[in-house]
Amino acid sequence: MKLTFCVRSIHVMNKNAQFRAIIFDVDGTLFDTLPSLSAAANSVLGQAGLHEVSTPLLRAALNEGLRPMFRQSIALQASAVEPGLARQLEEEYMDQYMQRWLPAAPLFDHVHEALLALKALDMRLGICTNRDRASTDVLLTQAGIAGLFDTVVGMGDAPRPKPAADPLLMVIERMGIPAAAALLVGDSYMDASCARLSQVGFAAHLGGYAVHPGDLLPHMTSFSDYNEFTNWVLGRQSANKEACHA
DSSP states (O other): OHHHHHHHHHHHHHHHOOOSEEEEOSBTTTBOOHHHHHHHHHHHHHHTTOOOOOGGGGHHHHTTOHHHHHHHHHHTSSSOOOHHHHHHHHHHHHHHIIIIIGGGOOBOTTHHHHHHHHHHTTOEEEEEEEEEHHHHHHHHHHTTOGGGOSEEEEETTSSSOTTSSHHHHHHHHHHTOOGGGEEEEESSHHHHHHHHHHTOEEEEETTSOOSSGGGGOSOSEEESSHHHHHHHHHHHHHHHHHHHHO
16 A cells, blocks of 8 residues: 555656656657668668568567667568578678668757757756667767757666666666656657656657557657647646746
8 A cells, every 4th residue: 555655646746746857768759760770771681682671560679779670670581590690780780870871860850949948947858768878979969969968878878778767767866856857758668668667757759669559658748749848848837836836
């Protein structure tokens, strides 16, 4: 009974708390990376004489990270690929992706404006991703948004990746804020589960790579365009301030 009460109390705190930090996933949340990652994978597969894999079939695996996505493309081959060759192709995929395809991933519409608006609210911003740190830093820098984030946690930084709570808890610990004052923005069940286990509020980006609508539950809000999300945050913060002064 105590545990149930505690979880419910934290849920209520998250529902009504004033946000001090907003933390973002990367792939499918800030950046539309699936097309370039799929192109990189299929380029390597084609050079090796293997069958290309359609982008939708790789969607779910990307939520686990870049390498798991490529391993899925190997697993989907009509004939088994020798393990040594699979490892070699995986390294070629990572090399080609970093050198050729990485810069091709665009921000989703109105992301930059949303981040600037949130910073204007004196909001702390963070990154919590299952993408490796090196390519994450390149994406953020080339998009001109790296300097807007207070902390970045990528694959390998925490003991366990999403959907475990470890990376998100690491972000909020570095920020020095309670879980109830943070919001995670993501596009997959990995993100929703990570937020739930961390007892952090969740905002669902509907334009990302979720396989089923239920993957994004529970969430505090959902949105397709970042203008919607910005307006939701602004309205919420304003309403909470008015309630405090009432």
